[in-house]
Amino acid sequence: MQLFQCQVCSQLLFFENTLCESCGSRLGYDAVTSQLEAVTQTGDVWLPAAGGQTQYRFCDNAEYGACNWLISADSPEGYCAACRHNRTIPALGEGENLPQWQKLEMAKHRLFYQLIKLKLPLPTQAENPEHGLAFDFLADPLVAGAPRVLTGHDDGLITLNLAEADDAAREKLRTQMGEPYRTLLGHFRHEIGHFYWDLLVRDGHRLAQCRAVFGDDSQDYGQALQRHYQDGAPVGWQNDFISHYATSHPWEDFAETWAHYLHIADTLETAKAFGVGIHPMKAKDPDLHADITLNPYGVGPVEGLIDAWLPLTFAVNSLNRSMGVGDLYPFILSPAVIQKMDFIHRLVQGTLPEDQPVTA
Known part of the structure; x- marks a missing residue:
């Protein structure tokens, strides 16, 4: 995530800010210009506080x-580019639904910041009724014994259980499932990976190439998940997969790798914004040194991201351990995982060609 600056007083700002803590200016994010704007109200509209029409x-x-987020005053839309994809939100007058929904939206807007940066298609269900992107944010039913809301993706519809916004409940689930990492932003990045598998791989005529990297997705998905939960991951899975869950089915492997690709891009942009450089004093290995200066959303080989990411995670994991907390990034990027990430990198950058037609 980039850093922002108040156009009125030059105070450093962050993506989620709604008011400048220094001068009190109202702030809004313009997704077209990728800028957090200080604005002043004039009648029914808001104008840039530093001047402009x-x-x-x-x-x-x-x-x-x-x-x-801001939208153009003459737009027919009432919602921004992120919120117009909501199909269902929870009853805001009940319990903790409002603050939990606010947390979901904060994470979702970070996701959309990246998707817009990557120039990825974002069709709504109104634009594409069969495969458009939509979100249902649902609370578990209060009736005893009723089935819980399952977080997941189904042909463009992403459902998220509101309970995931409860930090204690989410941590309990993380522990029960033996996961090293579980966050709202991680959920969004994983589930959107399923959406883009449909849109860019299946419908984008790249299925053969994807199967060559991630495996045959035609195997029964339900049986694969059942087998995974019953038997767990195979021995040595770290050599080929980014996570335990990625071993369950090629669709999950793709979605997990997609999520980590977005993790890496966002964190590297933040590191660049802070001018981070990694130069361990006792390490002569050049692979452990880096000045984070690349644009993670620019065109170029995936090795540029990986070469910056490895020393950065070595440093931040060491800092976390100094605080007595778990590693910020407790995952291994093996050569096989980097190959999968390269596929996703070329897919989102638009440099991956379509499958070659099969000739008789």
Whole structure:
């Protein structure tokens, strides 16, 4: 994530800020320019506080403290590019639904920041009723014994259980499932990976290439998951997969690798924004040294991201251990995983050709 600066007083700002802590200016994010704008209200519209003729309105979800994005004042849309994909939100007057939904939206907007940066297609269900992207944010039913809401993806519809926004409940689930990592942002990045598998791989005529890297996805998905939960991951899975769950089925392997690709790109952009350099004093190995200067969303080989990522995670994991907490990034990027990440990198950069047609 990039850093932002108040156009009125030059205070450093962060993506989620709604007010400048220094001068009190109202802030809104313009997804077209990728800028957090200080704005002032004039009648029914908002104008750039530093001057300019652009007229904005806030997304309708700003009313609930769930969004700080701006839209053009003459737009027919009431919602921003992220919020217009919501199909169902929880009943905001019940219990902790409002603050939990606000947490979901914060994570979802970070996701959309990246998807827009990567220039990935974002069709709504109104634009594409069969395969458009939509979100259902649902709370578990209060009726005893009723089935819980399952987080997942189904042909463009991403469902997220509201309980995932409860930090204690999510940590309990993480422990029960033996996961090293479980966050709201991780859920969004994983589930959107399924959506883009459909859109860019299946419908993008790259299925043969994807299967050559991730395996045959035609195997029964339900049986594969059942086998995974019963038997666990194979011995030595770390050599070929980014996570334990990625071993369950090629679709999950793709989604897990996709999520980690977004993790890496976002974190490297943040490191670049802070001018981070890694130069361990007692390490002569050049692989452990890096100045984070690359644009992770620019065109180029995936090795550029990996070469910056490995020393960065070595450093931040060491810092975490100094605080007595777990590693920030407790995963291994094996050569096989890097190959899979290279596929996703070329897929999102638009440099991966379509499958060659089979000739008789």
